[in-house]
Amino acid sequence: MAFFLACVGVLILGYFTYGVLVERIFGIEPDRKTPCWTREDGVDYINMPTWKVFFIQLLDIAGLGPIFGPILGALYGPQALLWVVIGSIFAGGVHDYFSGMLSVRKGGESIPEVVGDFMGMPARQVMRVFSVLLLLLVGVVFILGPAKLLSSMTGLNVQLLVFFIFCYYFVATILPIDKIIGRLYPIFGVLLLFMTFGVLGGLVFNGYELLPNLDFRANVHPNDLPLWPLLFITLSCGAISGFHSTQSPLMARCMRNERDGRKVFYGAMIAEGIIALIWVTAGVTFYESSEALQAVIASGSPSAVVNEVCNTLLGTFGGFLAILGVVILPITSGDTAFRSTRLILAETFRVDQAQISKRLMIAIPLFVVAFFVSRADFAVIWRYFGWSNQMLSMMVLWSAAIYLAQKGKIHWIATVPAVFMTAVDAAFILxxxxxxxxxPTLSNVASLVIAGGALATFLRYAHPVQPMGGKGTAKGAA
Known part of the structure; x- marks a missing residue:
């Protein structure tokens, strides 16, 4: 219990210390008008109160990721807890803050455009492909996951539920953001809090010893999968996830003031980290061994774990509400995943989205493609999602590092996690x-060489940008 509380405490402390440092290094300008004032269109650029923007951001990023990922991460043992804490504060929080605030500074641009502004057209095109691919995978995963859970709860046909969720996603994608998302998400936020803390309370009040095994030296994965790099790919949401960068611009278009950026972007990441901590703890605590946890996962994906844990700890009614929360969580990320895809494609092909006919022009073929992707195997989709997700996070962190270097600021807050994620992504795909x-040995060595080469290239070419007509020679960013 003490270690779990310490992890939560460190996350909260990180928000008030490292989060403040990140904000100061970025250099907010409270008097600068944000996109909701300068580009208001009644559809995607809409002025919203900060508390509502925070809840929407949290629910956008907190889909199945901070539940399924931590459950799968718990198979490795308590090391997953350390990754959640360290990742959230020093990687995920930085990633989410800069993906949101750079979008604010760029007039609410989607993340491929933001990255392209700092890394050039090749990176822009790569990010467009990765972002659309990732968001399609997220949208599809967040259709199949809720449909399977609802089917287990109601007995309804999975394909019928897939159809209804598809219909909801389509409507939420094309309507103004304040019509459905802005109205329902605060309610869903309450359900999220009940579900999350209900599971924690159930563990405590049912007499479970939280985290009975704190041996950080042993990798207890039943399939003997290597901790490096798989844990850092599997457990992404809750530590660092490139998917978040595709969602942050949605709220960058609705946030009233730059001083709210730390609350909305860094704060939502810390909140998601707490959710992830609870589910790692549940996985390690509720089951006697990683083999027992793996057996339940194998019987029906991590959703079977959610079902068993919630019903056992909270009873029939409480378990129903908790599982309903787990159903709603991915749906609140799936709808905004498709919405983000629409906006990325609109920016790519320069199609104005103020008119509904223009939104339908993109949304209809998008959902046709998503339907065919949904027919693929869930496990295969999830594996490709994991790698493309963390590739996206790596490129966003490098963009943040370049931005800080060009401004002559302390770039290491973004550079260090960028190098780390470069090594993770390279090791995994190799x-x-x-x-x-x-x-594995060869690929791990090669990944370190690739990460080192990326760092050397960055230090060689990333320099402060001199004002027009400036005198003297720019110093290196390092």
Missing amino acids: QDKIGFGLD
């Missing part, structure tokens, strides 16, 4: 069977 299938 050794995994969806990649090159190389020997």
Whole structure:
């Protein structure tokens, strides 16, 4: 219990210390008008109160990721808790803050455009492809996951539920953001809090010893999967997730003042980290061994774990509400995933979105493609989602590092996690069977070389940008 509370305390302390440092290094300008004032269109750029923007941001990013990812991460043991705490404060919080605030400074641009502004057209095109691919995978995963859970609760046909969720996503994608998302998300936020803290309370009041095994030296994964780099790919939401960067511009278009950025972007990441901590703790505590946890996952994906944990700890009614929360969470990320995809495609092809006919022009073919993707195997979709997700986070962190270097500011807050995620992504794709299938030792060494090369290139070419007509020679960013 003490270790869990310490982890939560460190996350909260991180918000008030490291979060403040990140904000100061970025350099907010409270008198500068944000996009909701300068580009208001009644559809995507809408002025909203800060508390509502925070809840929407949290629910956008807190889909199945901070539940399924931590459950799968719990298979490795308590090391997953350390990754959640360290990742949230020093990587995820930085990533989310800069993806949101750079979008604010760029007039609410989607993340591929933001990255392209700092890393050039090739990076812009790569980010467009990765973002659309990632968001399609997220949208599809967040259709299949809720549909399977609802089916287990109601007995309804999975494909019928998929159809209804698809219909909701389509409507939420094309309507103004304040019509459905802005009105329902605060209510869903209450359900999220009940579900999250209900599971924690159930563990405590039912007499479970929280985190009975705190041996950080042993990797207890039943399939003997390597901790590096798989834990950092599997447990993304709750530590650092590139998906968040696709969602932050949605709220960058609705946030009233730059001083709210730390609350909305960094704060939502810390809140998601707490959710992830609870589910890692549940996975490690509720089951006697990682083999027992793996057996339940194998019987029906991590949703079977959610079902068993909630019903056992909270009873029939409480378990129903908790599972309903887990159903709603991915739906609140799936709808904004498709909405973000619409906006990225609109910016790519320069299609104005004020008119509903223009929104339908993009949304209809988008959902046709998503339907065919949804027919693929869930496990395969999730594996490709994990790698493309963390590739996106890596590129956003490098963009933040370049931005800070160009401004002559302390870039290391973004550079260090960027280097780390570069090594993670390289190691995964080099050794995994969806990649090159190389020997783990060889791929790990190669990943360090790639990460080191990326750092050397950055330090060589990232310099402060001199004002027009400036005198003297710019110093290196390092």
